[in-house]
Amino acid sequence: MKLLRIGEPGAETPAVRDDDGTIRTLAGLTDDINGTFLASEGIDRVRTALAEGSLPVVDAIGLRFGAPIARPGKVVCIGLNYRDHAEETGAAVPERPVVFLKDPSTVVGPFDQVLIPRGSVKTDWEVELAVVIGREARYLTDPSAAADRIAGYAISNDVSEREFQLEYSGQWDLGKSCEGFNPLGPWLVTPDEAGDPQELGLRLTVNGEPRQDGSTKNMIFDVAYLVWYLSQYMVLNPGDVINTGTPAGVALGLPGTPYLRGGDTVELSIDGLGTQRQTFINA
Structure with missing residues (x-):
């Protein structure tokens, strides 16, 4: 699994790149990819949400990668x-x-x-x-x-x-x-x-x-x-x-x-x- 953050400095949105290369937002799952997210089993929650197909697709073309x-x-x-x-x-x-x-x-x-x-x-x-x-x-x-x-x-x-x-x-x-x-x-x-x-x-x-x-x-x-x-x-x-x-x-x-x-x-x-x-x- 590949986790990423997209958007302008200080306003990045958390996301994940799935196995097909599609970027999906994590905005409904977490505010950011940080220590709190990692310590609270955040990666497991993302993995579950991917399996359920509940993460919306994001058009990341042209967006900055943080x-x-x-x-x-x-x-x-x-x-x-x-x-x-x-x-x-x-x-x-x-x-x-x-x-x-x-x-x-x-x-x-x-x-x-x-x-x-x-x-x-x-x-x-x-x-x-x-x-x-x-x-x-x-x-x-x-x-x-x-x-x-x-x-x-x-x-x-x-x-x-x-x-x-x-x-x-x-x-x-x-x-x-x-x-x-x-x-x-x-x-x-x-x-x-x-x-x-x-x-x-x-x-x-x-x-x-x-x-x-x-x-x-x-x-x-x-x-x-x-x-x-x-x-x-x-x-x-x-x-x-x-x-x-x-x-x-x-x-x-x-x-x-x-x-x-x-x-x-x-x-x-x-x-x-x-x-x-x-x-x-x-x-």
């Missing part, structure tokens, strides 16, 4: 979680997950324009598998307990400004929390449809030129481990998002490859999770 989850309580990010990405940036392969937080207000729609910050010369791209939490995860006993805490998966572009991140003060949040720096979507795909999260191909192009082509099977710390690990240090709440890291191919790791400039277009895809596309403009 992020498939309303603003998360937190966006937790994992750095250097692909061996090839760690190697290309000259970093040691981490023995424990590298964890940082990203401002939840950075989450925007999958086709929204993204602003290059004023003064930026090193705005970079990162295709990532995003995990959306569906049930509270707190001190999980082991990674096998993570599966029923996951509502689904989505594509995330963990946009980064490398000078702000690495050269100004060593505080990663400065280069990660700029306006619009986390396009998400187009769908929230439930685990039964997404399949094995460790067998998904990830790809990214800039102006049609291939930059990233990896697989989640090459994660250093897999999805289940990350959910378990994070639950030992923070409470993961319904609607929270985890960005699980990026494979090799970012500008930081490709000497001579230009960083993003105004007018550049980035396109991302992950197997079974769809495609997103952003044009970058100067703030």
Whole structure:
């Protein structure tokens, strides 16, 4: 099942894409796709309503796609979680997950324009598998307990400004929390449809030129481990998002490859999770 939100920023309508590709509104079932919806068995209610044929069809042609989850309580990010990405940036392969937080207000729609910050010369791209939490995860006993805490998966572009991140003060949040720096979507795909999260191909192009082509099977710390690990240090709440890291191919790791400039277009895809596309403009 693919959940989505359509409409202008701040006025998105919850919807679902059925097996035939038809968009159906959830307006009579929930006000939004958020933590409250996920925690109250909302996905099961949608599944039942689809089976009953009670959800009206929506003409989504020309409508904006918002992020498939309303603003998360937190966006937790994992750095250097692909061996090839760690190697290309000259970093040691981490023995424990590298964890940082990203401002939840950075989450925007999958086709929204993204602003290059004023003064930026090193705005970079990162295709990532995003995990959306569906049930509270707190001190999980082991990674096998993570599966029923996951509502689904989505594509995330963990946009980064490398000078702000690495050269100004060593505080990663400065280069990660700029306006619009986390396009998400187009769908929230439930685990039964997404399949094995460790067998998904990830790809990214800039102006049609291939930059990233990896697989989640090459994660250093897999999805289940990350959910378990994070639950030992923070409470993961319904609607929270985890960005699980990026494979090799970012500008930081490709000497001579230009960083993003105004007018550049980035396109991302992950197997079974769809495609997103952003044009970058100067703030």
